[in-house]
Structure formats: C-alpha cells, structure tokens
Amino acid sequence: QACSLGPPHCSPHGHGSKMGCGASSGDEYLFASERQTKVKLPVAVINMIHFLRLVDEYPCLYMNKRILRQAIRRYEQVWIPLLAAQSEPSRLSLVPPLDVEWVWHCHMLAPVAYEADMKRLSPAGLLDHQLPTPAQRNSGREKAKKLWQAKNSSEPFDIEDQLRLVPFQEDGQPEHASRLEYDIVAAAGRQMAFHYQVACLPQYQDMKFLHKAANRYLANFLVLKRDYPQKFWVPTYDVDACWHSHMLHPKLYREETTKIVGQVMNHDDSVNDRAEGSRLNNSWQETVDTWKRSFNGAEAACAGGMFRGNVSAEERALRPEILRLLQEAAQSQGSGKANAFVAMRDVQDVHQPNVSPGRVPWVHALALQRAVAARRQGQPLAVMERRTEMRMSSGKVLHVRALHFSDPAVNSTTSMVEISSWSSPFEMPIATAHRIGSDQLPPNSAVDKVQNCACLNSGEMAMLLRLGGEDLAVLVGKWTGLSMPVKGKPGIPGDKNAKRKGVKGTPGRPGRPGGLEARILPLRPTARRQVIRFPAVNSATPPTFTVDVSSLGLPNVSGQAKIDLGFSTLACDAGAAVPAALLAMGLATLFVLLQPRFSQANPGAAAGAPVGSLKPGNVAPPPPGYSLYPSWAPDQKKYPILAAAGGEVTETAIQVVGVPVGRAAGNDVDGISEDPDNLKGTGMSSVGLGIAAGAGVVAGVGVISAGYLMMSNNDEERRGAAATAAGGCGGCGGCGG
Incomplete structure (x- = not known):
C-alpha cells in the first residue's frame, strides 16, 4: 500500500x-x-x-x-x-x-x-x-x-x-x-x-x-x-x-x-x-x-526514536534527597583541589545467588529490572558485580558499584555503574552510567548537526551519564589502531660453492594495542551542546583524559578534571569531584568493554582439556597463565580503576568480562583470531559462551555461577530485539490511535 x-x-x-x-x-x-x-x-x-x-x-x-x-x-x-x-x-x-x-x-x-x-x-x-x-x-x-x-x-x-x-x-x-x-x-x-x-x-x-x-x-x-x-x-x-x-x-x-x-x-x-x-x-x-x-x-x-525507560514517580520524588546527598558529597571535599584514587585492595567481587535492582525502579536500571523479571520466569541470568571505594583526598570515599549482566530484551549483555555518597553506600545513587544503544541514539547520517548531537555509529559503544537524577551527558567510545603482529621471515644464507645468492629476511612487526577514542556530548540545557573529542592514544598503558568540566553546564562546577586510567587517579576542583568520578568510571567501563579480545583457535586444546558444553552463566575459572588479552595489549590486572569497572582482576578471577586466551599464545598469530567486525572489542555473542568457556575447564575445578560474560555490541540486533520486546516497545509510554 x-x-x-x-x-x-x-x-x-x-x-x-x-x-x-x-x-x-x-x-x-x-x-x-x-x-x-x-x-x-x-x-x-x-x-x-x-x-x-x-x-x-x-x-x-x-x-x-x-x-x-x-x-x-x-x-x-x-x-x-x-x-x-x-x-x-x-x-x-x-x-x-x-x-x-x-x-x-x-x-x-x-x-x-x-x-x-x-x-x-x-x-x-x-x-x-x-x-x-x-x-x-x-x-x-x-x-x-x-x-x-x-x-x-x-x-x-x-x-x-x-x-x-x-x-x-x-x-x-x-x-x-x-x-x-x-x-x-x-x-x-x-x-x-x-x-x-x-x-x-x-x-x-x-x-x-x-x-x-x-x-x-x-x-x-x-x-x-x-x-x-x-x-x-x-x-x-x-x-x-x-x-x-x-x-x-x-x-x-x-x-x-x-x-x-x-x-x-x-x-x-x-x-x-x-x-x-x-x-x-x-x-x-x-x-x-x-x-x-x-x-x-x-x-x-x-534509530534514536525508541523507548528510553520511564523516570518513575518514585525516582522523581527522591530527586531532592539525591540532590542533597550530591551536595553533601561535594561539600565534604572542602575547597581548592580534590584528588581521588582507586586501589586494587578496594575492588571486590560480589558473589550472591540473586541480584536486586533495588526498591526504586531507577531509569538507569531498566535492563536490570527486565533481567530480574526474566529470572523469575526461569530464564538464566549471568551477572558480574564489582564494588569499589574511590578514596578522596578529603578522607571521604565514594562507593562505586559496577554490574554487567544479561538483558533478555536485547538478547545480549549490558552494563551499568552506580556511585553513591559516603553516608549512604549502595542505597541511593547520586550518579549513574548505563549502556544505551541505537534505540536511543541515531547514526551520523540521520542528523544535520553531527557536532551538536549524540550519535552512535558502527563499532561504537555509548553510555548515558546521569547526575542527581538528570541526564548529564552521553559518552561514546570506540577502539581504533589495533594491529596484529606480523611474523618475520628468516633470511636464507648464500652458498658460494653452489653459486646461490642469499635471500634477505623480512623483519617481523610487533602487534599494536590501539587505544580508546572517546567523545562526550553534554545534555543539560545550560551546557554547551557540542561534542568534546578525545583522540586515541596507541599505547600498552591506559591513557589520561583531561576534561573541561565547566562544559557540562553544572552550577558551581568548573575547571579541568584530569582522569588518569593508568594510575587510577583523578584530579579536579573540589566541587567537581562527583561528576569527575562519574566521567572516570564511564571512561574506564568503555575501556574494559571495548579493548579488543581474541578467541582461541582451539580453546580446549590450549587449556589441556576437552572443550566442554556449559550453559550461559556457568563456566569454570581460567587456569593460571590465562588472560583475556594478548601480550602486547594493556594488562587490565595492573590497573585498579579498570578492575573496578569490570576488567580482569587476577589470572584466576571468578568473574570477568570477556573470553580467556592463553597468555603464552599471545604472540602466536596462528593461534588467535580477532573478533568479527560486528562484535569487535566486545567478546563473543552469547551463543559462543559454552565453547569459549571450555578454555577454562581443567581437571578438579568445579563449575561455578556467573563467570565470563559475553558483551555483544551489535546495535542493529539490539534495536531489533528491543523493538520486539515488551521493555523496548516503541510506544509513547504508551499511546496509540
């Protein structure tokens, strides 16, 4: 018609x-x-x-x-x-x-x-x-x-x-x-x-x-x-x-x-x-x-025109209390400069049979609410939860909770971060970040003023930052500059007696880790509505980001925030401590989710055991000597803020985000392969979970709950799944005619 x-x-x-x-x-x-x-x-x-x-x-x-x-x-x-x-x-x-x-x-x-x-x-x-x-x-x-x-x-x-x-x-x-x-x-x-x-x-x-x-x-x-x-x-x-x-x-x-x-x-x-x-x-x-x-x-x-989740009456009614806690957290830093750091000793895995979205239906926890509801209906739920204390120079702490979990509405995993004040840990978040996709964000081709819009394109991942119960900014990242190592070819010596000339060898080329390229678009009406870009730094050490926090349009917040992922520190004006901490955790989460991982050509053989068939969410820990990343990439175990965001903690960590590969195989080009383009930097799709988990199956190690979570980043699939799911319905909350 x-x-x-x-x-x-x-x-x-x-x-x-x-x-x-x-x-x-x-x-x-x-x-x-x-x-x-x-x-x-x-x-x-x-x-x-x-x-x-x-x-x-x-x-x-x-x-x-x-x-x-x-x-x-x-x-x-x-x-x-x-x-x-x-x-x-x-x-x-x-x-x-x-x-x-x-x-x-x-x-x-x-x-x-x-x-x-x-x-x-x-x-x-x-x-x-x-x-x-x-x-x-x-x-x-x-x-x-x-x-x-x-x-x-x-x-x-x-x-x-x-x-x-x-x-x-x-x-x-x-x-x-x-x-x-x-x-x-x-x-x-x-x-x-x-x-x-x-x-x-x-x-x-x-x-x-x-x-x-x-x-x-x-x-x-x-x-x-x-x-x-x-x-x-x-x-x-x-x-x-x-x-x-x-x-x-x-x-x-x-x-x-x-x-x-x-x-x-x-x-x-x-x-x-x-x-x-x-x-x-x-x-x-x-x-x-x-x-x-x-x-x-x-x-x-x-793309960009779908349901975003509802700000419930319960959440809106709590906004004055959230703002009070936010102000309390800011004032506790005193005046002048504020510094904060994350120590590995403060990063803790949370092991519990159930996960709760809390008593309030927070808009940032929409996917978690769907996941918990699906679990009640008998569907499996894989969850990885980390809790961390971000220690401030004032002596106070900000409590950080990071979750990666399966979302049945989009048939893949998703992520969220909550920051709460020292006086009410893990009860009422004053700042949050959660992953959003092309259901909420259009591609560049759909808008006229790309510099003034929050767009999401192929291979990118986005997180919505919320502060004090309001949208603060959209943070978008992608991983660029990764290159595989190239094997060298040895030369062939000549032979005078045989009158054979030698053949010059070809030098090899080490792998390049690439880096996180990020951009921020402030969303508050009082902000400068213009994209702020951070180019990628191709390095085996996580980079430093310097952000002009006055661009966020927050009252009484100004100056530069220096976020050093390599040293797991941030430095800013005292009044900017909470938004700077939110930016730091958002960038760390994107780094963890986007850093490219590799799948073993024969994971079972690499682990010295046959490949097992395990259900999603039930995998064994990796044996010693295994990592998620090849040897030339940043080693997440060294960086507490990456661990706090869900990265690799130890070689035998029970809960990690990604797919384990043999560390010794890291330089063997034939032994590993990069993820497909549509899943680049985000591990494997959930259908490959059982096979990938086989890399960690060793004799005498029992099967545990909630292990390697596969982070799917195919936003076309996510939006399509959301369009057919109750939680992603395209209605106007709702309306029709």
Missing part, C-alpha cells in the same frame, strides 16, 4: 521525496508529504520541547493533585471565558500562566474529548492554539496578563513562586466541581514520561531528524490509520513528537486528519502496560509487521 494520498512526489515506500524551497532553516530536508499540513512540524516540535522543559522545572505539575485541580479551576473559570471573548486572530497570540497552559496542553492531547468539552464550555466553540516560539511566549504572556488582571483582579496570574515551594505529590480535595469530562489530573502524570522520551536528547531538535519524523508521521503512520481505521497503531517517539505537536494546533489537526485519515485521529495515552501479551506490546508488534508490509519493507523502528 503505497503513499497514495497526498502529492505525487511520494515514494512507493511511503517516504515522501525531499524538496527544498529555501524558506527557512532545515527546508533542504523537507519531504513532499509535509505539504499535507500547514503546521511546520519540525519547528512545532522544537517549540513544544521548549515548553516541556519549562514545565519540568515545576514537577508538582505532574503529580500534585491539589495544584492540578487548582489549575483546572483557573483554566475553566478564567482562561476559557477570557479567551472566548477575544477575536479569532488575537486568541493565537495569547499565552496563559504556566499552570493553566499545562492543563490546556494536556487537554488538547485528547482531541476528541477536547472538542466535546469546548462545545459545552466555550461560547466560541473549539478554541484554537499554536505552539509559540520562546519570544512569542514572552510577549503573549504579557498580553494575556493585562487581560487577565483587568477581568480577574482577585486571581493572581503568575504563581510560579508558589509552584516551586509545593511538594511533588499531594492529594487535596477539589476546590470546585469540574465540568471537564477528560481526566486531566491523570493525563498530567502520564506526560511526565513523555518529557523524558523527547526533551532530553538533542536529535529531537535537529531539523534533518525531525523532517524525517514528520514524513514518517504523515506518510506512514496516518496512512495506517486511514487504511485500517479499527486498528490500534503504536508510534515510535519520533513520530509521537510530531503527532503531539500536530494536536496542539486543534483546528488544523481536526481539518487535516479528517482529510487524510477520514476522521479526527484520536489519541490514547492511557495504555501503559508493556508486559508480554499486553495490548501495547501486541499492538506494537502488529504495527511493525503491517508497516513493513505496507511500505515495501520499511521499518517502523527508528
């Missing part, structure tokens, strides 16, 4: 052709399908995100029922009559108080209910709206404030100061009986999840990414609803951002969806259950299948 609606420029894939009119920035990425709406959807999405960020500064607007009911009263009793009394053109230039605008916003995201309520409550019928730019918002508020105060002098216009002081959650009884049929209080809570999906990552403000999203919305998503009107279709978040922006122009939305779809396209964001067999999960799978069938094999999933 081709994109038969709309202009003839549409391609048979449902992807409209691009056209450039040169009218505004980003128009070179315009698709023909975008002619079907008068709303400039990419610009509208950016304006919507600006508003969502304003709302997020006042978290009571999500879950405080007393404040929300007060805002609903102000919306019904003051704003709707005030707006209806204005002329049609002037209405679009008026912007209400923030609490009222938030209620209006949530109301418009239920277009059928909004129109029905307006017919009953508004003398002017359906009240229109458009998404203003920041400048238009400021001028529109001033105009509205004058009208508001002239008609309602007893009702304050601005109440932002009050909103800052009230608690995140509060019940309270309704001040008046609302006449709205739509439950805006419940809808406001659901929109907290939407903010985290679209307002934090920079591709949602990139014109190339957004034009493609607009085309997927207009030329694919709406076409599915037109062709199968009774079905419940689930969008990815790039599509959903365009859908929300379209709905926030009520009259155009009603007119244009009626023309395209045949009816006003309703929006239902109350379907939130992502469990296997749920309506959302089943509908997503049907969306994937029908999308591919209808649009010549096109994918419904979108």
